[in-house]
Amino acid sequence: MPASHPYLQELEAESIHVLREAAAAFRKPVILYSIGKDSSVLLHLALKAFYPAKPPFAVLHVDTTWKFHDMIAFRDRRMKELGLDFHVHVNHEGLGRGVSPVSHGAAVHTDVMKTEALKQALELHGFDAAIGGARRDEEASRAKERVFSLRSATHRWDPRGQRPELWRLYNGRLNPGESIRVFPLSNWTELDIWTYIERENIPVVPLYFAARRTVVERGGTLIMIDDDRLPLYPKEVPQQRWVRFRTLGCYPLTGAIESYADTLPEIIAELAGSRTSERQGRMIDHGAGGSMERKKHEGYF
Amino acid sequence: MGLTLAPASAGEDMLRFITCGSVDDGKSTLIGRLLFDAKVVPEDHLTALTRDGRHYRAFGDMPDLALLVDGLQAEREQGITIDVGYRFFSTARRRFIIADTPGHEQYTRNMATGASTADLAVILVDATKGLLRQTYRHSAIVALMGIQHVVLAVNKMDLVDYQEARFAEIVAAYATMAERLGLAAVTAIPLSALLGDNVIRASAAMPWYGGPTLLNHLETVSARPREGRPFRLAVQWINHDGAGFRGYAGTVLGGSVRPGDEIVVLPSGLRGHVERIVTYEGDLDRAVAGQAVTLTLVEAIDVARGDLIADANRPPHMADQFAAHLVWMHEAPMLPGRPYLMRLGTTTLTATVSELKHQLDISTGTQEAAKQLAINEIGFANLALDRPMPFDTYGENRETGSFVLIDRSSNATVGAGMIRFPLRRAANLSWHKFTVDKAARSAIKGHRPAVLWFTGLSGSGKSTIADNVEKRLLALGRHTYTLDGDNVRHGLNRDLGFTDADRVENIRRVIETAHLIADAGLIVLVSFISPFRAERRLARERLKADQFMEIFVDTPLAECERRDPKGLYRKARSGKLKNFTGIDSTYEPPGDPDIHIRTPEMTVEQEVDIIIDALRERGVFD
Ligand SMILES: Nc1nc2c(ncn2[C@@H]2O[C@H](COP(=O)(O)OP(=O)(O)O)[C@@H](O)[C@H]2O)c(=O)[nH]1
Numbered sequence: 025m026p027a028s029h030p031y032l033q034e035l036e037a038e039s040i041h042v043l044r045e046a047a048a049a050f051r052k053p054v055i056l057y058s059i060g061k062d063s064s065v066l067l068h069l070a071l072k073a074f075y076p077a078k079p080p081f082a083v084l085h086v087d088t089t090w091k092f093h094d095m096i097a098f099r100d101r102r103m104k105e106l107g108l109d110f111h112v113h114v115n116h117e118g119l120g121r122g123v124s125p126v127s128h129g130a131a132v133h134t135d136v137m138k139t140e141a142l143k144q145a146l147e148l149h150g151f152d153a154a155i156g157g158a159r160r161d162e163e164a165s166r167a168k169e170r171v172f173s174l175r176s177a178t179h180r181w182d183p184r185g186q187r188p189e190l191w192r193l194y195n196g197r198l199n200p201g202e203s204i205r206v207f208p209l210s211n212w213t214e215l216d217i218w219t220y221i222e223r224e225n226i227p228v229v230p231l232y233f234a235a236r237r238t239v240v241e242r243g244g245t246l247i248m249i250d251d252d253r254l255p256l257y258p259k260e261v262p263q264q265r266w267v268r269f270r271t272l273g274c275y276p277l278t279g280a281i282e283s284y285a286d287t288l289p290e291i292i293a294e295l296a297g298s299r300t301s302e303r304q305g306r307m308i309d310h311g312a313g314g315s316m317e318r319k320k321h322e323g324y325f
Numbered sequence: 326m327g328l329t330l331a332p333a334s335a336g337e338d339m340l341r342f343i344t345c346g347s348v349d350d351g352k353s354t355l356i357g358r359l360l361f362d363a364k365v366v367p368e369d370h371l372t373a374l375t376r377d378g379r380h381y382r383a384f385g386d387m388p389d390l391a392l393l394v395d396g397l398q399a400e401r402e403q404g405i406t407i408d409v410g411y412r413f414f415s416t417a418r419r420r421f422i423i424a425d426t427p428g429h430e431q432y433t434r435n436m437a438t439g440a441s442t443a444d445l446a447v448i449l450v451d452a453t454k455g456l457l458r459q460t461y462r463h464s465a466i467v468a469l470m471g472i473q474h475v476v477l478a479v480n481k482m483d484l485v486d487y488q489e490a491r492f493a494e495i496v497a498a499y500a501t502m503a504e505r506l507g508l509a510a511v512t513a514i515p516l517s518a519l520l521g522d523n524v525i526r527a528s529a530a531m532p533w534y535g536g537p538t539l540l541n542h543l544e545t546v547s548a549r550p551r552e553g554r555p556f557r558l559a560v561q562w563i564n565h566d567g568a569g570f571r572g573y574a575g576t577v578l579g580g581s582v583r584p585g586d587e588i589v590v591l592p593s594g595l596r597g598h599v600e601r602i603v604t605y606e607g608d609l610d611r612a613v614a615g616q617a618v619t620l621t622l623v624e625a626i627d628v629a630r631g632d633l634i635a636d637a638n639r640p641p642h643m644a645d646q647f648a649a650h651l652v653w654m655h656e657a658p659m660l661p662g663r664p665y666l667m668r669l670g671t672t673t674l675t676a677t678v679s680e681l682k683h684q685l686d687i688s689t690g691t692q693e694a695a696k697q698l699a700i701n702e703i704g705f706a707n708l709a710l711d712r713p714m715p716f717d718t719y720g721e722n723r724e725t726g727s728f729v730l731i732d733r734s735s736n737a738t739v740g741a742g743m744i745r746f747p748l749r750r751a752a753n754l755s756w757h758k759f760t761v762d763k764a765a766r767s768a769i770k771g772h773r774p775a776v777l778w779f780t781g782l783s784g785s786g787k788s789t790i791a792d793n794v795e796k797r798l799l800a801l802g803r804h805t806y807t808l809d810g811d812n813v814r815h816g817l818n819r820d821l822g823f824t825d826a827d828r829v830e831n832i833r834r835v836i837e838t839a840h841l842i843a844d845a846g847l848i849v850l851v852s853f854i855s856p857f858r859a860e861r862r863l864a865r866e867r868l869k870a871d872q873f874m875e876i877f878v879d880t881p882l883a884e885c886e887r888r889d890p891k892g893l894y895r896k897a898r899s900g901k902l903k904n905f906t907g908i909d910s911t912y913e914p915p916g917d918p919d920i921h922i923r924t925p926e927m928t929v930e931q932e933v934d935i936i937i938d939a940l941r942e943r944g945v946f947d
Contacts, residue, residue, distance in 0.1 A: 031339040031420035033616075040617035041576045044561040048630055048671070072605040073574070073617070077566040160411050167410040186408065187738040188434055188654050190441035192576070193668045193729045197736035211422055213413050 032220055039066075039208040040073040041192060042171055043155070046206045047073075047080050049172075049196030050153040053206070054082045056142075057110075059095045060272045061217055061228050062157030062209055067106070068226045069208065081155065082109045084145055088137035089114060090125055090274035092250050098229045113145035125276045126255060133274070143179050152198060155206040161213045171210050177201030214270075215295050222288040232291065234268040234283040245279035337417070340543060343424040343439040343472070345463040346449030351480045355449065355518035356425055359540065360414055362525040409439045418544040433466060433687065433701040434654040437741060440470035441727070444549060447476045447539070452485045452515070456498050458688050465687045468506040469650060469703065469743065471723055474546060475503070477513040478539060482531065483520055489533040505690065512546075514539050554614070555639035556580035556588070557717070557725050559670035560632045564619050572603055572619040573628050575671070578724035579717070580636060581613040582620070587637040590628050591715035596637055597624035631672035633715045633725065641725060645713040646679065646748035649728075651704045655739035657732065659698040662768045665739065666731040667710065675711040676730070677768060682706055698740075707748060711769070719743035733771050733802065734947070766846035770804045772946035774843040776868045777936065779852045780861060780915060781878030782907050783893055784885035786924050790878060791852040793933045798848060801937075803946060806842050808835055809852040823904055832860045836867050843871035848945065856912040872945060876936065877918035882907050884925060 046053050055070060057063045070079035085099060103110045115123075118136040125133040146154060160167045170186050172194040187195050196204055209217075221228060239246040240260045247254070249262055254276050256262070267280035268291075285291045346352040412423040424439030426432065440446065446467040450460055467475060477499050485491045496513045503511045514523055515534055522528035525540045537545070557579035564572040582588075586599045602609040603619040612618045620634065628634070635641055653659045659678060667676040684695035685703045698704045719726035730740035767773050777794065779787040791807055798805045814821075818834055821827040835853060842849045849871075855861050865873050885907065886894040897905035904910045915921075920939055922932050941947060 029337065031337050031415075034339050037576060037615055037617040041561070044574055044617070045671075048562055074562070074564060075605040075619070076570055076572075076603070077564050161413050167412060168408050183408070188438045188729075188741065189738075190438050190729055190741045191724060191727045193727065195668065195729065195731055195736070195738045197666070197731060199736055211411065211413065213415075215415070216420075 029219070029223065032216065032223065035212055035216060036069065036072075036220070038211065039069045042194070042206060042208040043070055043073040043079075045172075045192075045194050045196070046153055046155055046208075049194070050204070052082070052149070052151050053080075053153040053155060054084045054111075054146075054149065054151040055079070056154050056156045057083045057085045057099070058157065058272075059085065059091065059099045059229060060157070061221060061232060062159065062212075064102075064226050064228050065212075065217055065220060066155070066157040066209060067102075068224060071106075078108065082111060082149070082151070084111045084113060084149075084151070084154075086138060086141045086145060087112050087114050088133070088141070088274050089119060090133070090137070090253075090276060092229075092231055092248070092272060092275045092278075094231050095229050095272055098227075102227065111145070111149065113141055113148070115141035115144060124253075125274055126253065130277050133277070146179075146203060151203070153196070153204045153206055155208065157209050158205075158207050159212050159214070159217075160207075160210050169207065169210070171207055172196055173205045173207065174198075175203045175205060179203070215292070218288065218292050218295060222292065229272060231269045231272060234266050234286045234290075236264050237267050237280065238262050239265050239267055239280055246282070247278075248275055248280055250275040337415070337419060339420045339422065340445065340546070341422040341424065341443050342445040342447055342543065343426060343436070343443040343467075344447045344449065345426060345436060345467070346480075347451070347457055347459040350449040350451045350454075351518045352425070352449050355447075355478065355480065355516075355524065355539075356412060356423055358518045358521055358524050359423075360412060362521060409435050416540070416544060421543065433462075433703070434652060434741075436463065436466050437470055437652045437654075440467060440472055441723075441741070443470075443472055445474040445476065445543070445546065446472045447478050449478045449480050450495055450499070452479050452481045452491055452495065455495055456502065460499075461502055461690075462688045464502060464506055464508060465690065468508055469652075469687075471719055471743065473508075473510055475508050475511045476539065476542060477511055479513060479515045480518050482515045482522060482528075483517040487515075487522075487528070487530045489531070492534075512536070512542055514542065554579045554722060555641075556582045556586065556634075556636040557641065557722060558582070558618075558620065558634045559672075559725070560628060560630055560634060561671050562630060563628070570621075572601075572621045573632075573634065574617075574619040575634070576617045577612050577614050578670075579614050579722045581611055583611050584608075588622070588634050589637040589640050590626060591633045591635060591641065591643060592713055593627065593632070594643075595624075595626040597622040597626050599623075631670070633670055635715065641715040641717045642747040643713050643715050644747040644749065645710045646707060647716065647744050648682070648705065648707050648746050648748060649719075649742040649744045650685075651678070651698060651706055651730075651740050651742045653698040653700055653702050653704070653740050655732070655737055656700055657739065658700075659704070659730075659740055661697070661706070662764065664733060664769055664771050666733055667708075667728050668731065669714060669716060669728040670725060672714065673731075674714065675733075675769065676708050676728075678706045679709040680707040705745075708742070716744055716747070718746055720745075763844050763846065766844075770846045772803050772848065773872060773944065774846050774848060775872035775874065775940060775943070775945045776839050776843055776849045776851060776864075777874050777876055778839075778855070778861070778864055778868075779850065779876045779878055780855045780918075782880060782882060782885045782912055783854055783905075784888045784890055785878045785880035786929075787852045787854075787878045789929060790876075790922070790932050790936075791850045793929050794936050795850055797933050797937055801946070803848055804846065805848045805850060807850040807852060808839060808842075810854075813838070829860065832863065836864045839864075840868055840871060843868065848940075854906050854912070856906045856910065858913045858915070861915065872943060874919040874939065874943075875915055876920045876922065877915045878922050878924060879914070880924045 115137050123133055123136045158166060168183060170189045174187060175181060238249045240249060240256060240262050246267055265282060266284050268283045268285060269280055272278060283294060285294045344352050344356060410425045412425060414421050424443055426435045426439040448463055450456060479492055479495050492515045514536060515531055516523040516539060518524060522530055523538045525538060527538050558575045558577050560573045560575045562574040564574050582599055584599050584601060588599055589596050600621045600623045602612050661678040661681050664675050664677050667674050681695055682705045683692040685692060687703055717725040726744045728742045729738050732739045779791050781787050788809060795805050795807055813835055818831050821831050835851060839849045839851050861875060889895060893902060896902040897908040906912050920935060
């Protein structure tokens, strides 16, 4: 990496340190790959941490079946290129019950197809540590989360019972049934992520770049019409707009932002001047204050 | 003030700082102000705040900046921050990480946690109140945790009419405190977090102050440890690529390294030379502290995770004892002599506090004698490791001079330590107190010894129960041994038959053997019919000091005979076996056993639970 960014180099080194600790401390660690920009950075760091060997981690994508089609295409291409031990998990029980964001709403869909699905996958494969790309700047309750964050046997997070974490000494010891979420990107911000993606030339899903896309305005949010599963309400008219995404999830739950930024420098410039948070486009965070914290208690990543 | 928020420009580095203050000194407001004025607070967060603010705290028509910082819902409801939170912002010159820790008295552990990675501490003082007991406390923790750079932020200057005299008075009082604590670099800044004076904007209300604003100072202070320290790298991971590559991955924790440098691998003491410094970007010709790299060595020497690779000419200390400051972080108190797991560098080992020298009253600086440390207490202690390990003192290197202690059964992180100096066996007189006796042997095993004496008819289930108890104990990490007819009769007591005299001698030897094993620190399970009260009384008397428990495995004779697992009852009934207990020799049931197990009423699982609970109750382990 160019020496001109000492702070990025320091963040990178810290993340690599955490990834190596995760590899050494656990029996069967897995990288949770959500296909987004943070996951892309996480994978890139894992490649660096264990170079010239391959990362000693399995990679898991929890597929809600409502991800953008571009995301899935990107995922399949990247996994083929990288040749990692890759797993996709779908909650077939939920799918069988017909759970979807359209019929059941954001909360139920997320709970069943994401939170439940993740627990299923961890138990199915016996993963004892899940490495994720969450950052402390994303949301207030995350600011207090540890880098090695303990989950009970029922995958719950106990914010008051967290282990103190000092220096670089991470405690990865588990009692039967417990698992740990490892967050190597804890200290990165959204801006750091993009600056790093640019410096390192990391491939990301094209949806992050502005383009003319078919969207519909719903409750003040621009929802992209990614396939014919999204029923339109009477007065909704699909329109072509220049949009891009700051965060990627299930397409009916992810708002686009109007933007012409179709290069990395433009995205970075746009972000530096931006006064809204990246999660604003996410339906799950709104509602009663502290709703993300509640989700986390329940085991949402 | 030209604050540019454009991302990184050349030369932008990182500063980690911690903010400390008593409740209501304005710490959250100050951080909120920094983030707000640095324009890193997203508008939707601000809207959420005003909404929340109405719920929890009224604050006119401006958002309550403190709420930006108070993360968890529970904390908001109480109106205090309860844990360590991390915030980020950057300017054109620097990227900042703020560790926000609460000021309440009982949260020493949180402050120590936040301070462990901080380069600088901002200590808040309320100008209307001046220095408080907590100010001393916070400064003492800052000093203890090795933070050299302190900003004394004198807040709420607006409430004292921005008077220079008040500021000067507080600064002078603090200078005395700082000197006493050995805090060398203190910068005092008068400010109003609420109104923004001297936070980012230089204050027009305090023309008498010519120093930097808080942000100015944070952007320019050079607070990183000096270069020129000896090279250290703790091996995290052995990198094999399957094609003959063998490298040692780790972060440089001190100094720098170049190919060709002579190194020593510790604790083995093997010497070698650095061949390559491998990274994804290609080989480096130098790696410095903070960089994550992979080293290869010229010589094929044995290196494992947990090893420390160090400058061969300036090696770290090697010892199995050292003196350290301990910050206790758990509800269960620190007990000298109890074994804990220690994370030191990338190794995990067993360590005990061999002597607690004193407890430090952090509010006054006085040292007091203590037998244990409770949560949030700080002590100075000698620690004994299970083997010699490499380390530096905390003053020499924060990364290789620090450790955490982990409870062996709950796996909770219970304490943190800063190594002050190594102890040599000969030099350490107090070690003589720690003679190798039963207590010492038992301490290293993590439990006290005990003798579980199972008595009951043949076929009553003694061995089955003893066997399952032993399995459970093993699963709990306890150290055990079982004595039964099979392993004793065939060896030690091969010369004994079944005459009365031989029976007495048989039991005597079993008792003595149990005693020796208990003295070695183990939990002994004795599974013998032992039909006579007299012999069991003998056992109880001899083994009194060994936590003796008589367990009566009570199964009716008819049931034992029905089970007859070894066909012995049939043989006895047909006269092929003489002196068989229950048939032609009596069994005297215990009058008052410690545990009475009526097997027909219980599952083996329940029986095991009862016995394990009894051991816990008697404090054999917890
Ligand atoms: N007048 C004045 N009030 C302040 C200043 N800084 C903080 N406060 C007030 O002091 C109270 C406590 O502040 P807060 O930031 O919550 O304190 P914390 O407990 O240290 O986080 C709040 O009512 C703030 O508005 C200041 O510079 N001037």
